[in-house]
Amino acid sequence: MSFSSQLHSQGLIPGVFSLCLKSAYWGSILVFGEILEEGIVYTPLLPSPKYFQLYLESISVNGQEVPIEPSVFRPSGTHITIADSGTSLTYLADGAYDPFIKAITAAVSPHVRSMVKNSDRCFVTSINIDLSFPTLTLRFAGGAVMKLRPNNYLHSEDQVIYCIAWKRNYGEQITVLGDIVLKDKIIVHDLENMLFGWMDFDCSRPVNVTSSIRKKHVSSGNVSSYKIWTLTGVATIIAHILILCHFHC
DSSP: OOHHHHHHHTTSSOSEEEEEOOSSSSOOEEESSOBOOTTOEEEEOBOOSSSEEEOEEEEEETTEEOOOOGGGTSOSSSEEEEEOTTOSSEEEEHHHHHHHHHHHHHHSOTTOEEEEETTEEEEEOOSOHHHHSOOEEEEEGGGOEEEEOGGGTEEESSSSEEEEOEEEETTOEEEEEOHHHHTTEEEEEETTTTEEEEEEOOTTSOOEEEOTTTOOEEEGGGSOHHHHHHHHHHHHHHHHHHHHHHHHO
């Protein structure tokens, strides 16, 4: 039912679509085809009628694996991990949440003060967050690794109090990786080969893409400015609709 699947069924595009979500609301990229950049890593997409389902195997904080019971992430009818760019934050399986929060709290800089605000674990600091908070590593099936910086799991309204933007999925062993995790990355949904790929990327830069119709590898620098504007504009419109729907739909 999706727009990309309809175009694919007509033979107009390959069974792949790609995103590059900027931290800012405007200027992200949507490609009906594959973004081709060296360094993209892939993990299998699991069969699912509704979701882009992945097998998240573990989470590490500053290189130390968080002691989460393996069955929490092991795929089953009730235990799943999905990637969803239509969700703003990230929702962590109930069984993984407490060990995750404990590991983050233990790893912050001694200059950071921990507090609870509106039931969220928050921290007070005036120091650069990359120096104050740990890095995360998500390990997926097939050996694929996703490195996350503090801005991939923290949010702040005043740049002094930072709260963890990964919420507990109460009573559910379902993890939803929202766009706070996926931003500032190329994200490839390869439905032909059942693969999900990513790499860190400055989404204000041009990207190399697979031509939708000719299926040749072309540089976006050689594509007309109208086509580039169209791809960027479509992504912007979709993002804007999602933001409006979040508050009004």
